[in-house]
Amino acid sequence: MVIDLTHTVMSGMPVYPGDDETIIIHTQQFGINGFNNHQLSINMHAGTHIDGPMHLQDVQQYISDIPITTFVGEGILIDTSGTNLVEYKEEYEALIQEGHIVLVHTGHSKLYGQTAYFEDYPTLSLAFVDLLIRKKVKMLGLDTPSPDKFPYECHQALFSGQIPIIENLAHVDRLIGVTAFEVIALPLRIQADSSVARVIAIVRL
Template structure:
């Protein structure tokens, strides 16, 4: 089974405050021109996307430099529904293993079209981030616009430690349907600090 964890990209979709609006339009139609074509204008951090280390550190690693092996791994789902703080718990020590990809389901994705989505979302504690760093996970994926807020200390901790950050995921609750699964993060092969990505979970027995 494959579960798509990726948000659909649409014109004028909500973006992080201060980012450019998404412009997606059909510029050629089959009826008029004999073929169809679309034009797309956007920043890299819209919808479901991947933050690379260059985003908030002095790294020179572009998204196109990241090996896909580093973006595919055994998936671990952590349920933090209806919490304001994503904090360390002793049980995570056994649950999270080296080289895995951690997905955190807070249920916040349902608020994407509300005013509170970007301004009032759960945040990760330093204790939890330190656990991810100590466990040497490949990436952490959240159904949030960010794992933290200004001055983005958690971003910097994770990215400086080589942990990639997937943001604005959807359908994370559906990973509960899977026993053992992998998470695939497939960003654009682009020379940029971040990129839109197709992210999905797949059962290991397929």
């Protein structure tokens, strides 16, 4: 079974306050031109996307420079719904292993499209982030717009640990109770700090 964890890219989709709007133009139409074509204007942090270290660090590492193997791996779900702070728990020591792609379900994605989605979202504790770095996970995925707020200490720590961050995941709740799944989260092969992405989970039945 394949679960799509990606929000649809469309004109006027929700973007982080201050970011440019997403615009899709139907530039060529079949009835007029004999074919269809669309043109997309989007910032790399709109919708479901992957933050690379260049986003908040003074480095010249484009998202396209990160090894492709980083974006594919065994997934593990941490269900923290009902809490505003994702904290370290002893049980995570055995649950999270090296090379995992860790997805965190907070339930916050139900507010996607509402103003509150970007204003009051659950965040991560540095102790939890330190665990991910120590475990050498491949990636972290969230159903929120960010792992933290200013001054973005979790972002900085994760990037220093070479852990990209998937933000604005959808339908993560469908993985609750799933014991084994693979995550494929592919950014564009683009020379940019970050990239919009298509993220799926392949559930092993």
